[in-house]
Amino acid sequence: MRRPVSHLAAICASLALAVPPVTLPLHAQERLNREQAIQLCVEKTGSRDRQTVGACVVEEFEARGQQGAADEARRILEQEAADAAAAEEAAPPMDRDRAIQICRERLESDDRQTVGACVADELEAAGQVEQAQRVREVLAEERRQAARAAQEAREAEERRQAEEARAAEDRRQAEQRAAEEARAAEERRQAEQRAAEAEAEAARRAAEEASRLTRDEAIRICVDRLNTRDRQIVGACVADEFEAAGQTRQAERVRTVLAEEAAAAEAAAARAAQAQAEAETPPDPDRMPLTREAALEACRAELGQVRRTTLRACIADKLEEDGQIAVAERIRANLPESRIADEVAQRGEPELTEAERQAAERAAGALDGQAATAAAAGGASTEVVEETVALGEVRSSADDFDTTAVVTDDDDGGLSRSQKLALGALGALAVGTLLSNRNRVVSNSGDRVVVQRDDGDLQVLKDDDALLRQPGSNVRTENFEDGSTRTTFTREDGSKVVTIRDASLRVLRRTLIEPNGEEFVLIDDTREVAPVDVSQLPDQPVVARAGSALDPLAGLGVAPSDDPLRDALMREAGLTSPAVDRRFSLAQVRNIPEVRALAPAFEVADVTFASGSAAIAPEQARNLTDLARLVLEAIRENPREVFLIEGHTDAVGDAAYNLALSDRRAESLALALNEYFGVPVENMVVQGYGEQFLKVQTLGDERANRRATVRQITGLLRTAAAN
Structure with missing residues (x-):
């Protein structure tokens, strides 16, 4: 070898x-x-x-x-x-066992393939070529079998993992179905519980209503007992009857109304005496009362560029010299100062993009009272947007706003695109922008814009259609070149509300169309309106509810008399002719306190707000039951009824902040009346007045000032006369 x-x-x-x-x-x-x-x-x-x-x-x-x-x-x-x-x-001759022993010793390994390859070489070296070939064939077959086994093992492992994944997914889906079924069962249980509670509550209320003393019964008892229909005398008796029946809240409401009426009557008598004295003095036929605008121009001419507080004081002095003492006192009393507005004014006007410039021009035209809009004229729109309101897009009265109350950064405070779109043209108004050289934008928080007029007054602008965005409603908005819009809200019951807004999103016209096609015009500010001479209006606010569905003594008839207060109250119910021979636009009612004071109001004393919040907790919303019932009764009798929901704050914080916050509070109250009691949103308009009208005269943290008021303004609007 x-x-x-x-x-x-x-x-x-x-x-x-x-x-x-x-x-x-x-x-x-x-x-x-x-x-x-x-x-x-x-x-x-x-x-x-x-x-x-x-x-x-x-x-x-x-x-x-x-x-x-x-x-x-x-x-x-x-x-x-x-x-x-x-x-x-x-x-001895080389055989397989000897070759294996030799290879194991040489390689120090027991690996079958490694030792086998060595064995084949040894056998071949010993001349046993066929046996070496058989060894190599066996090794090759074993490698093939091992590869097949490995492949089968991999496939088996993959099948096992897939089966485990399917089993896990089946378990997950089963658990999800079980959770959904449990959730559905819990929801059914809660719904059944709520239904049972509602039924029990309804039964309790029915029993309570059956046993409780009603307003009409109390009035009838007192009228029969006292043999008089004098409101003060009978009202005091009614309050006592309510208190004796355990209905303390109704008794307090009646006494509050009586006290306010007595104070107003006393003031009216004083004014009547003053008017009588003035009547004895021969009037100057050429003299016209000084308007606030004329006083403003005169003060500007005398003082030039001065602080707004100085300008307002001058206006008050001018009006007082003109004999309008009450108006002057109100101007002096309502001087909310805004540090934010002062800081914005000191920055100067920002550089505007083309979109911001156009938005400013459109908003300026709207604020200047140019009510004639392309939308009202019925022309062709430039863009139509249609959408369906989802549940998640609608705020509840129990939710606070997710935007800051006031944003003053000159980069719009990082407003999102959705916030700017929600405000339309107002969303493009940059903080610091001057509108017609008269109104300056001092904040833009995405849902509201606050501007300061040249006389220092603050004004809040927002979307008047926000209340109408109810879940499930189809909303079709037609946009026009001048920034005005015509929006149609189609509800699931087939009814529609059609609104026209100007570029500042202020409602100019609102029409309700019932499913049967019957139409009710609720608001119409599209026509020219005569200016208001406040000197010809009653000086003191009418806060009583006489002659109104909101009056706790509405069942007590009031005979016509020479009492100017009672006459003013009764005209709201159409029982006598108006004290002023005219009607007003919604804008005038909103913006002129003397006009607004002509409408009866309901102080919502049982609902107040936490500091800095606009949310109404469900337990507070239940306190609105009596108010909601009266409002619904009024709307059932007259579908054209319009209620102004006013929001207020205390005097803590900046005036611009408070104005925006108060407007949100008014919106929350309107939402609560709709959510809990079904008061139609189209019959409500919201407006915030910040800290101007404090219920408790204090600059401190006073919860009673963080409130809302409901005012029945139907009798003041031109639509009431037109309809």
């Missing part, structure tokens, strides 16, 4: 030549040493077989005359051949 030369060192050891190595190239040497001869022969023969290389070495030594080295190499080869032959005869 021939052995391969696996290591050059083995040959070198076998050919133990004593010739020392040299460093010259082989072709340059005359004599060869042991290593050179072996290297030369390996290169020449291209083999590492010991016998082949050894024979070449012998030939190379002989060719160079190194006979001794050649003989020694030959002797070694012959000895190795003899030793190999003897070893082959003495050693």
